[in-house]
Amino acid sequence: MPRVFSGIQPSGDLHIGNWLGAVRNWVTMQEQHECLFCIVDLHAITGGYDVASLRRRTLEMAAGLVAAGIDPERAVLFVQSHVPEHSELMWLLNSVTPVGDLERMTQYKDKSAKLESIPAGLLNYPVLMAADILLYRADLVPVGEDQLQHLELARGIARKWNAEFGGGTDLFPEPQGLLGAARRIIGLDGQAKMSKSLGNTIGLVESPEAIWEKLRPAVTDPARKTKRDPGTPEVCNLYALHRHFSPPATVAEVAENCRGARWGCLDCKRVLAERMAATLAPIRERAADLAAAPERLETILADGAATARRMAQETMREVRDRMGFLAPTGQPAARGATA
Numbered sequence: 001m002p003r004v005f006s007g008i009q010p011s012g013d014l015h016i017g018n019w020l021g022a023v024r025n026w027v028t029m030q031e032q033h034e035c036l037f038c039i040v041d042l043h044a045i046t047g048g049y050d051v052a053s054l055r056r057r058t059l060e061m062a063a064g065l066v067a068a069g070i071d072p073e074r075a076v077l078f079v080q081s082h083v084p085e086h087s088e089l090m091w092l093l094n095s096v097t098p099v100g101d102l103e104r105m106t107q108y109k110d111k112s113a114k115l116e117s118i119p120a121g122l123l124n125y126p127v128l129m130a131a132d133i134l135l136y137r138a139d140l141v142p143v144g145e146d147q148l149q150h151l152e153l154a155r156g157i158a159r160k161w162n163a164e165f166g167g168g169t170d171l172f173p174e175p176q177g178l179l180g181a182a183r184r185i186i187g188l189d190g191q192a193k194m195s196k197s198l199g200n201t202i203g204l205v206e207s208p209e210a211i212w213e214k215l216r217p218a219v220t221d222p223a224r225k226t227k228r229d230p231g232t233p234e235v236c237n238l239y240a241l242h243r244h245f246s247p248p249a250t251v252a253e254v255a256e257n258c259r260g261a262r263w264g265c266l267d268c269k270r271v272l273a274e275r276m277a278a279t280l281a282p283i284r285e286r287a288a289d290l291a292a293a294p295e296r297l298e299t300i301l302a303d304g305a306a307t308a309r310r311m312a313q314e315t316m317r318e319v320r321d322r323m324g325f326l327a328p329t330g331q332p333a334a335r336g337a338t339a
Contacts, residue, residue, distance in 0.1 A: 004033045005138035005175075007040035007080065007129075012057040014064035015201035016276075017185040017194030020244050025142055025180040027069035035075040036136055036308060037065065042080045042087065042128060046121035047111070063297055064204055067287035078304035080132065085312035090124070090131035092319060096160040097127050097153075106149055130154035134161075134172045135312050142178045151177045165322040171315075190219030190237045205287040208277035215273050220265040227264035238265075238272055245275045 006026060014023060029035055039061050041054065058079060070077055080086055102108065102123050112118045129150050133141055134157070143151055158172040165171075184193055187200025194201050202214050220238055221231040233239040233255040242254050250271065257263035290297055320327065 001032065001034045002139040003136060004029055004035045004140045004142065004178075005038070005133050005136050006036075006142045007038040007043070007132055008061065008065075009044045010039050010041050010054065010058040010061045011044075011196050012053075012060045014061065014068060014204045015194060015196060016204060016241075016280075017187070017201055018064075019068060019204055020185050021144060021180060022142060023065060023068045023070070025178075026065075026075075027071075029142070030071055030074040033140065036138070036311075037070055037075055037077050038080050038132060038308075039065075039078070040080045040132065043125065046119060046125050059297065062301055063287060063290045066297065066300065067283050067290060068204060069283075072300045072304060076304045076307045077300060078308045079301055082301070082305035083135075083308045083312050085135055085309070085316045086128065086131055088316060089135050089312075089319065090128045092323060093127050093131055093134070093157055093161065094124070096164060097130075097157055099123075101153060101156070102126060105153065107146065126150040126153050127157070130157045133175050134158055135315055136308070137171070137173055137315060138175050139173055140178050141175045142180060145179065145184065148177055148179075151175065165319075167322060171318055171322065186237045186240065188214060188218040188237070202276070204280055205284045206280075207284075208273070211277050211280075212270075212273040215269045215276075216266070218269065220268070221258070224258075224265055228261050230261045231258040231265075233258045236268075238268060242268075242272055242275070245272065245279050250275065 006022065008018065008022065026035065026037055039058055041058055044054065062077065062079070065077060066072070105126055108123060108125070111122060115122075129147075130153065133151075133154055141151055141154075155174040158170075158174050162170040162172055186192070187194040187198060188202070189198070189200040192198055192200060202211055206214075215238070218238060221233075221236040223229060223235075224231045236258070239251075239254060239258070242251050246254070254263070254268055254271065258268065317327075317331075
């Protein structure tokens with residue numbers, strides 16, 4: 001089966017933007033691919049972060065992924081910092097990565113422009129991303145549109161390393177990107193991408209009451225000043241969410257009642273809240289089961305890290321040999337190692 005790698009930062013509880021944009025697709029991919037899903041806590045420290053909450057947010061993210069359907073029997077789920085080979089390979093890949101390529105990354109330019117002092121980790125972030133992927137020699141990488149440039153850089157790094165150290169046999173495949181159907185989920189503010197830091201999200205495990213409280217003030221079609229004003233569903237962010245959570249007949253009914261001013265925005269929101277709560281109910285139940293047995297989550301992450309380390313160590317033995325490093329005494333040489 002093709003091997004898939006993808007990562008997600010430990011922002012705490014998953015929200016519907018994470019689920020629609022990435023995690024729902026990951027769950028489906030488990031059926032037909034060899035999947036590795038990583039909580040990338042090393043990436044999370046490249047900017048300012050809350051040290052006191054990092055462990056909690058990492059565990060919350062892991063719990064959310066399992067509750068959402070990531071099955072440890074079918075996929076490898078682990079924490080990035082539990083596999084030190086990620087950092088080692090990143091350093092070695094720096095040897096073939098031009099600084100100019102890193103400075104051209106759009107995200108780097110956007111984020112660094114807001115900083116007085118730019119941490120080196122922000123510049124090298126894409127090299128660590130490349131190491132994450134190449135360490136497991138992944139064939140496919142589910143990514144959002146904002147990460148496509150970083151993935152193209154990872155492909156270029158793989159080509160350069162293979163050309164310099166491959167010895168006629170490429171070690172690293174050039175990973176291909178996979179874009180999901182829901183590429184950009186707009187937040188409840190109707191403007192920015194759904195993001196926990198902006199407070200425009202709905203959590204996957206929120207209660208039906210909490211979902212309604214967040215949907216009720218959400219931004220809709222600005223042309224609808226009153227219930228009697230006809231609207232344009234296609235410009236309404238909540239209509240886009242209906243298309244993810246409601247059956248086709250309900251979506252059609254919402255559009256018709258909006259255009260004909262037969263429903264007010266609150267009517268539309270009530271139906272969406274009901275459909276959203278019903279869709280997410282199984283995830284809430286699994287999350288409650290995990291909360292009642294926290295040791296299960298710890299076992300899942302430990303087992304996932306052990307599996308990932310075995311794969312990573314095999315790759316790194318080969319990388320070190322091809323780059324000419326002296327193997328420690330007693331360590332098995334890579335297959336095809338030179339004398």
